[in-house]
Amino acid sequence: VTGLVxxxxxxxxxxxxxxxxxWSSLVRxxxxxxxxxGFDPAQYGVSLAGQVTGFVPADHVDPRLMVQTxxxxxxxxxxxxxxxxxxxxxxxxxxxxxxxxxxxxxxxxEFSQHEIQGLWAKGPKSVGAYQSIAWFYAASTGQISIRxxxxxxxxxxxSEGAGGxxxxxxxxxxxxxxTPAVLVGGTEAGVTxxxxxxQATSGRLSTATAPEDxxxxxxxxxxxxxxxxxxxxxxxxETDAARARGVERVWGEVVGHxxxxxxxxxxxxxxxxxxxxxxxxxxxxxxxxxPDEVDLVLADGAGVPELDALELEAxxxxxxxxxxxxxxxAPSSFTxxxxxxxxxxxxATALLAxxxxxxxxxxxxxxxxxAPGLDLVQxxxxxxxxxxxxxARGFGGFNSSLVLRRPTEERTS
Amino acid sequence: VSTTGRRVVxxxxxxxxxxxxxxxxxxxxxxxxxxATRRITFFDPSRFRSQVxxxxxxxxxxxxxxxxxxxxxxxxxxxxxxxADEAVADSGLALGAGVEATDPDRVGVVLGTAVGATMRLEDxxxxxxxxxxxxxxxxxxxxxxxxxxxxPSCGATELAVRFGASGPAxxxxxxxxxxxxxxxxxxxxxxxxDADVVIAGASDAPISPxxxxxxxxxxATTGNNDDPAHAARPFDARRxxxxxxxxxxxxxxxxxxxxxxxxxxxxxxxSGYANRCNAHHMTGLRPDGVEMAEAIRLALDQGRxxxxxxxxxxxxxxxxxxxDRHETAAVKLSLGPTAQQVSMSSIKSMxxxxxxxxxxxxxxxxxxxxxxxVVPPTANYEVPDPECDLDYVPNxxxxxxxxxxxxxxxxxGGFQSAIVLAHPTRRTP
Numbered sequence: 001v002t003g004l005v006x007x008x009x010x011x012x013x014x015x016x017x018x019x020x021x022x023w024s025s026l027v028r029x030x031x032x033x034x035x036x037x038g039f040d041p042a043q044y045g046v047s048l049a050g051q052v053t054g055f056v057p058a059d060h061v062d063p064r065l066m067v068q069t070x071x072x073x074x075x076x077x078x079x080x081x082x083x084x085x086x087x088x089x090x091x092x093x094x095x096x097x098x099x100x101x102x103x104x105x106x107x108x109x110e111f112s113q114h115e116i117q118g119l120w121a122k123g124p125k126s127v128g129a130y131q132s133i134a135w136f137y138a139a140s141t142g143q144i145s146i147r148x149x150x151x152x153x154x155x156x157x158x159s160e161g162a163g164g165x166x167x168x169x170x171x172x173x174x175x176x177x178x179t180p181a182v183l184v185g186g187t188e189a190g191v192t193x194x195x196x197x198x199q200a201t202s203g204r205l206s207t208a209t210a211p212e213d214x215x216x217x218x219x220x221x222x223x224x225x226x227x228x229x230x231x232x233x234x235x236x237x238e239t240d241a242a243r244a245r246g247v248e249r250v251w252g253e254v255v256g257h258x259x260x261x262x263x264x265x266x267x268x269x270x271x272x273x274x275x276x277x278x279x280x281x282x283x284x285x286x287x288x289x290x291p292d293e294v295d296l297v298l299a300d301g302a303g304v305p306e307l308d309a310l311e312l313e314a315x316x317x318x319x320x321x322x323x324x325x326x327x328x329x330a331p332s333s334f335t336x337x338x339x340x341x342x343x344x345x346x347x348a349t350a351l352l353a354x355x356x357x358x359x360x361x362x363x364x365x366x367x368x369x370x371a372p373g374l375d376l377v378q379x380x381x382x383x384x385x386x387x388x389x390x391x392a393r394g395f396g397g398f399n400s401s402l403v404l405r406r407p408t409e410e411r412t413s
Numbered sequence: 414v415s416t417t418g419r420r421v422v423x424x425x426x427x428x429x430x431x432x433x434x435x436x437x438x439x440x441x442x443x444x445x446x447x448x449a450t451r452r453i454t455f456f457d458p459s460r461f462r463s464q465v466x467x468x469x470x471x472x473x474x475x476x477x478x479x480x481x482x483x484x485x486x487x488x489x490x491x492x493x494x495x496x497a498d499e500a501v502a503d504s505g506l507a508l509g510a511g512v513e514a515t516d517p518d519r520v521g522v523v524l525g526t527a528v529g530a531t532m533r534l535e536d537x538x539x540x541x542x543x544x545x546x547x548x549x550x551x552x553x554x555x556x557x558x559x560x561x562x563x564x565p566s567c568g569a570t571e572l573a574v575r576f577g578a579s580g581p582a583x584x585x586x587x588x589x590x591x592x593x594x595x596x597x598x599x600x601x602x603x604x605x606x607d608a609d610v611v612i613a614g615a616s617d618a619p620i621s622p623x624x625x626x627x628x629x630x631x632x633a634t635t636g637n638n639d640d641p642a643h644a645a646r647p648f649d650a651r652r653x654x655x656x657x658x659x660x661x662x663x664x665x666x667x668x669x670x671x672x673x674x675x676x677x678x679x680x681x682x683x684s685g686y687a688n689r690c691n692a693h694h695m696t697g698l699r700p701d702g703v704e705m706a707e708a709i710r711l712a713l714d715q716g717r718x719x720x721x722x723x724x725x726x727x728x729x730x731x732x733x734x735x736x737d738r739h740e741t742a743a744v745k746l747s748l749g750p751t752a753q754q755v756s757m758s759s760i761k762s763m764x765x766x767x768x769x770x771x772x773x774x775x776x777x778x779x780x781x782x783x784x785x786x787v788v789p790p791t792a793n794y795e796v797p798d799p800e801c802d803l804d805y806v807p808n809x810x811x812x813x814x815x816x817x818x819x820x821x822x823x824x825x826g827g828f829q830s831a832i833v834l835a836h837p838t839r840r841t842p
Contacts, residue, residue: 120545124626131627133695137586142826158584198563261582396570
């Protein structure tokens with residue numbers, strides 16, 4: 001079996017640009033859910049989001065490229081650079097040795113809204129030359145590949161919120177077939193008028209106007225979620241290849257992945273959580289570990305009471321037999337749900353928790369629901385994490401589970 | 414290459430293509446050399462530079478979809494559902510609740526699409542913005558199913574629900590190689606032991622004002638509005654861009670032993686798949702075709718197939734000046750002397766370029782060519798281009814036993830993909 005390690009993390013998130021800024025917000029317990037800026041969302045029944053406020057695109061993206069691309073791609077380009085820098089990765093001589101395999105969710109929303117608006121208000125000639133390359137779901141992957149000269153087998157997967165984890169699952173297949181390094185994860189930029197309206201039709205957005213009331217996974221007063229933008233891109237490498245290039249720091253190992261689909265309904269989750277539990281079990285079996293060996297679960301944390309209850313049911317099915325309750329946290333409560341970017345960011349968060357021995361809490365979790373056999377983490381706390389499970393669901397019934405382990409060298413030293 | 418020794422075969426084919434119905438209608442049409450390109454009827458194209466497309470006369474209700482399914486789903490999802498129904502029926506597999514034959518947990522879904530629900534997103538935008546007069550959109554005119562439209566993974570969900578497929582499911586969206594990549598990823602799921610059956614294919618429905626407008630501005634589409642039936646002219650010296658198309662093809666991919674145990678009829682084996690990026694330009698192609706050639710070589714290598722075994726290349730053949738030149742160079746580079754003998758054709762000459770969907774439709778055509786020993790032609794081929802000097806099977810289908818065939822694709826973002834299909838009786842020489 002080919003080993004896979006995470007060697008670089010690039011974060012562009014509401015909680016901060018750069019991995020340390022993000023981590024510091026979580027550890028300090030400072031959520032980034034705020035009133036939406038940039039447009040007036042009043043008529044959509046939503047007033048809050050997790051927006052990336054500290055991001056200056058021109059600091060990261062060539063101005064000539066900026067005009068050709070959407071904010072979503074700016075954030076992807078920035079995160080890809082941050083991940084490569086973090087990994088000390090310089091493109092090897094063999095251009096085919098690096099792949100870009102990202103998750104996407106909604107494409108270049110703001111760019112596309114602008115062009116469609118122009119088309120209908122003014123006519124076909126108002127549509128610019130870059131609409132054809134800025135909106136579609138492969139835009140960020142293609143632009144990173146071109147900018148950085150990566151010619152390996154690249155891809156784009158869409159499984160809504162599960163996409164960030166699934167991109168890592170697919171990257172394992174790429175690595176197994178001989179490409180040693182893959183950029184994975186993704187970003188999202190859907191805090192724009194039309195994309196917000198689209199997301200609101202899911203019926204899962206909170207209408208609360210105060211951040212402390214809006215997105216409260218596993219709380220008795222949970223009332224839906226808040227959307228957000230940004231995400232994370234990570235560099236994963238085949239273990240021996242990473243060692244051979246003399247990588248200085250390994251964040252962690254990817255040791256297992258499992259994915260299932262509810263196959264139940266086009267929007268509603270299956271009422272029995274069987275497939276969600278099975279995804280977790282598949283990932284543990286893939287990693288060759290038992291539920292007892294898991295130190296931390298980073299939950300999907302939908303914030304919708306029914307979905308939260310199903311997630312806890314799935315976790316109880318898998319971890320309920322343990323003597324000590326498994327700690328469960330939902331860091332997406334700090335950023336809002338970033339769709340494809342969210343589960344990628346949770347992977348970054350899990351690796352940070354391992355590094356520092358700190359488990360981040362769940363923002364605004366004041367009054368947790370009953371969760372026998374599970375330890376819902378309200379506030380950040382010190383705890384060693386050797387093995388973590390990151391979970392994600394995608395609208396429509398996608399279930400994905402990823403198992404991460406602290407790097408072996410650190411554990412034995 | 415599969416490290417598990419698990420091999421993948423195609424046991425079911427479903428096609429929704431312009432000018433035809435089902436995979437038999439499609440096959441009859443493309444082997445007859447008939448074209449389905451016409452002046453656009455979906456909207457008034459008179460203000461557009463390119464006014465030609467290959468439209469599907471599609472009515473989901475008449476093809477077995479419920480009123481709810483039609484109401485909540487964009488056209489690309491509806492076409493995928495119809496194609497998948499045909500593919501699953503064709504495979505003879507018993508799928509769904511209460512059926513014991515195949516474990517639903519071992520059935521996966523991989524659906525490709527380049528632009529997803531763009532048509533519905535645009536239609537709805539027109540309503541909620543009052544035809545582009547408001548930036549802040551008015552929710553009271555919106556469909557309840559806009560989240561489905563925003564995120565194209567809804568297409569994979571519909572197929573998973575339809576067939577009770579609770580294995581891994583995803584949508585692949587790599588632009589115009591999505592259809593090849595979806596079948597490639599589906600094959601990898603089986604090779605890696607994560608599924609025994611994968612419903613894999615692609616669908617796109619991009620014949621809408623915004624899609625036509627954005628290809629107009631970069632002059633990627635044809636300006637040959639006077640002769641719509643002959644507007645798509647891949648490899649011909651007079652080619653001037655692609656003709657937009659739409660449609661879907663879905664295949665049933667199955668692990669070889671799983672197919673054998675139930676006595677399934679096998680169209681062909683998926684022997685190899687690879688993709689590479691050119692890292693050059695979002696829309697431009699270098700004339701040398703190096704990266705596509707690399708994808709072809711790797712795909713053949715996976716199947717341990719020598720270049721001289723390839724009898725047919727189903728070309729990307731979009732009909733743009735640079736693509737056809739690029740691709741001709743790539744085939745020469747990867748197949749060497751065999752390129753001079755190989756039959757190579759572009760069915761886009763007949764059914765247009767349906768962006769991500771076309772890769773799967775072309776795989777369907779290639780699988781049928783391998784099974785039936787007939788190679789579909791390149792229609793509208795009259796004036797040779799000195800830079801495109803291979804055998805493009807002009808205008809008339811060719812009876813030819815094909816043991817090994819390639820289907821290749823190239824897309825915006827620099828993606829280059831190749832897949833290798835082999836006749837079930839092929840023996841290593």
